[in-house]
Amino acid sequence: LPRLPSRIGIVTSPAGAVIRDMLQILERRFPGLQIRVYPALVQGEGSIEDVVNGLDWFSASGWPDVVIVARGGGSLEDLWTFNEEPVARAIARCSAPVISAIGHETDVTIADFVADLRAPTPSAAAELVVQTKAQLTERIQTLQQSLQERLAYRLLYVCIRAFHESL
Numbered sequence: 001l002p003r004l005p006s007r008i009g010i011v012t013s014p015a016g017a018v019i020r021d022m023l024q025i026l027e028r029r030f031p032g033l034q035i036r037v038y039p040a041l042v043q044g045e046g047s048i049e050d051v052v053n054g055l056d057w058f059s060a061s062g063w064p065d066v067v068i069v070a071r072g073g074g075s076l077e078d079l080w081t082f083n084e085e086p087v088a089r090a091i092a093r094c095s096a097p098v099i100s101a102i103g104h105e106t107d108v109t110i111a112d113f114v115a116d117l118r119a120p121t122p123s124a125a126a127e128l129v130v131q132t133k134a135q136l137t138e139r140i141q142t143l144q145q146s147l148q149e150r151l152a153y154r155l156l157y158v159c160i161r162a163f164h165e166s167l
Helices: 017-029 047-061 085-093 110-114 122-129 133-166
Strands: 007-012 034-039 066-071 098-102
Touching: 007 017, 007 047, 017 034, 017 066, 017 122, 034 047, 047 066, 047 085, 066 122, 085 110, 098 110, 098 122
Parallel strands: 007 034, 007 066, 066 098
Antiparallel strands: none
16 A cells, blocks of 8 residues: 555445545545545445446546545445455456455455455544654654764764775
């Protein structure tokens, strides 16, 4: 998965708590991300085709850095779309990395095994896909300090070597 994706595709139902929760988390963790939602049925008749079409659309567009396939919890029958071969194949052929975020922690589908990463819930997927700005800032500061220390040691080494050669 990319360390800092700026373009996130989401294949899910446009109605309901799942997409609202994910968008809130993404906005809170890293405001300003570009997010596109492919509206898909996630259970029942037509859901397999919708999910496959969404994954293929994102794959063909080349737009997203990562794609999340999400659906809230439910019974085994409600989640069955994500156990179907066409969905598994669409995840496998997607040109962008795919995070499977289906159901609750205890729910497992074939999509989870095919995806690049399995998130225990859709909300967890939103948290896993991006760092917070504070985490990123801290990482940059740590790297900056390390670079400054290495440059100082290198400069000291060059000066001492030049001094010894001049003797």
